[in-house]
Amino acid sequence: MNRVIGVPGPHGFESSVATTASGSQSVCVIGVNVGTGTDKQLGCQTVVIPAAQPTSTPSPAPVASLPTTTPDSTPGSGQLDGGAMPAATSGWTRIFGEDFTTPAAPGAFTKTYGNRFVAYDGFGDTSGVGVYRQSAMSVADGTLRMHMSTDATGRPTGAAFIPLVDGKWGGQTSGRYDIRLRADPVAGYGLAGLLWSDTNTWEDGEIDFPEGDLDGNATLSNHCPGNPSANCLHRDLGTTFSAWHTYTIEWTPSKLTFLVDGVLVSSTTQNIPTKPLHLVLQAATSGGQKPPTDAAGDVQVAWVSISRAG
Numbered sequence: 001m002n003r004v005i006g007v008p009g010p011h012g013f014e015s016s017v018a019t020t021a022s023g024s025q026s027v028c029v030i031g032v033n034v035g036t037g038t039d040k041q042l043g044c045q046t047v048v049i050p051a052a053q054p055t056s057t058p059s060p061a062p063v064a065s066l067p068t069t070t071p072d073s074t075p076g077s078g079q080l081d082g083g084a085m086p087a088a089t090s091g092w093t094r095i096f097g098e099d100f101t102t103p104a105a106p107g108a109f110t111k112t113y114g115n116r117f118v119a120y121d122g123f124g125d126t127s128g129v130g131v132y133r134q135s136a137m138s139v140a141d142g143t144l145r146m147h148m149s150t151d152a153t154g155r156p157t158g159a160a161f162i163p164l165v166d167g168k169w170g171g172q173t174s175g176r177y178d179i180r181l182r183a184d185p186v187a188g189y190g191l192a193g194l195l196w197s198d199t200n201t202w203e204d205g206e207i208d209f210p211e212g213d214l215d216g217n218a219t220l221s222n223h224c225p226g227n228p229s230a231n232c233l234h235r236d237l238g239t240t241f242s243a244w245h246t247y248t249i250e251w252t253p254s255k256l257t258f259l260v261d262g263v264l265v266s267s268t269t270q271n272i273p274t275k276p277l278h279l280v281l282q283a284a285t286s287g288g289q290k291p292p293t294d295a296a297g298d299v300q301v302a303w304v305s306i307s308r309a310g
Contacts, residue, residue, distance in 0.1 A: 082143070082180040082244040082302030092176045092307035096165045099303045100144045109137040109144075115167050120160040125284035126192075130156035132284060137161070142302065146283045148189040148214070149296040156291050158189065158284030163304055171198050171278030176307040177249045179281065183241035183299040185215035188291020189284065191299055193247060195277035202228045205273030209258055210247045213286050214297070216240070218247075220258045220266060225273050232271040244302065251277075252309065279306060 088094040104112035110119050120132035136147045136159040146159035162169075179193055192211045197204035206228055209220040218241055222233040237260065239245075250257040253274070257267040283299040285291060 082182065082246075082300070084142075085180075085303035085305060088305070088307055089176065089178075091309065093310050094305055094307045096163050096306035097303070098163065098305075100139050100142055100301070102139065104137075104139040106138040106147070107135040109139065110134050112139070116164055118162040118164060118169070120282075125156075125158055125160075126282065127285045127288045129288060129290050130158055130285035132160050132282075133157050134159065144301040146281075146299040146301070147296070148184075148186045148283060148291075148298070150291065150293045154293070156188070156285045158282070159299075160280065160282040160284065162278060162280050163306060165306060169198075169278075171195070171276045172308060173274060173276055174251050174253055174309060176251070176305075176309075177279050178246055178303075178305040178307075179210075180244060180246040180302040181210075181241075181281075181300060182244045183214045183283070184297025185240065185242060186291070186297035187215050187295045188286060188289065189214045189295065189297075190216075190286030191241060192280075192282045194280050194282070195249065195251070195273075196280050198276040198278055201275070204275035205277060207249060207251065207256065207273065207277065209249050210237075210241070210245075212241070214241055214283075214299070218245075222256055222268060222271060224271050225275075233266065233268045235266045237265060241299075279304075 085097055085099045088097075098113075098116055102112055109117075110121070113119075119134035119137060121134040123132060124130070125132055136149075136157050138145050138147070148156075148158055151157050177193075177195065181191075183191055190211070190213045193209055194211070195205075195207040197206070202223075203226050205225040206223040207221070208223075210218040211221065212219045218237045218239055220233070220235050220237070221231050224230045224232040233256070235258075239260075246259075246261050248257075248259040248262070250259070251273070253272065255267060255269050256272060258265050281301070281304075
């Protein structure tokens with residue numbers, strides 16, 4: 001190179017290559033020949049690419065591009081819930097649907113809905129500083145309320161549930177999952193709707209939607225099957241949880257599709273889970289720090305639907 005351009009000293013090239021790969025990768029440089037001769041491999045080097053972190057992923061969908069709620073479904077507008085559960089979507093057969101039409105006082109959710117849901121009760125939450133209690137769940141005015149607060153002992157309290165299809169535990173290897181919900185912007189608490197392994201094996205895959213801090217934005221993720229510490233897909237939707245929205249995951253053997261109020265927000269045909277996963281909705285502390293003791297509010301769920309193709 002020096003001889004050709006007539007300058008002394010070492011020289012080279014610098015370039016950036018976009019990739020979704022992570023871990024140990026081989027990077028090679030090839031000199032592409034022009035005219036007589038052949039291409040020449042100049043050398044290879046092994047590099048380690050760290051797993052992508054959700055917090056560093058750009059937000060591709062600003063608020064303006066997302067569907068908006070109708071006036072009568074906005075919190076404070078007079079409607080007490082997010083509306084009735086619609087009929088099953090064409091091409092899908094509903095195998096579970098709950099519209100929360102039967103009232104249940106705080107502490108009576110399991111007694112009222114125990115044949116329809118497993119409610120977490122008495123064990124630590126995912127961040128490790130709070131506890132799940134079924135007493136934080138109640139149903140009124142066609143809405144399930146999952147109440148976030150600090151109890152009298154100083155323990156932050158949340159709630160979580162798993163739907164039971166025909167009263168039985170177990171998921172599917174594909175399906176459509178719809179949840180209509182909203183949440184108060186409660187500091188220190190978060191929400192995670194996810195498809196989780198029937199055998200509690202993270203490597204089987206994890207699909208998260210919607211997920212995020214209650215006072216932050218809704219996000220979606222597909223953790224890489226076999227390497228779940230890496231996210232094969234992550235999007236920040238750029239919208240909060242404060243308004244009613246229907247969040248949908250469509251999972252087929254060849255594609256994952258994410259919709260808000262029936263509008264596509266993301267999809268992928270890569271790294272699709274193949275093992276049985278089941279639906280979970282968790283509302284609990286976020287970030288590993290205790291929330292302010294006066295932080296309190298609700299995650300509200302209008303209805304839940306699970307379908308299979310056909």
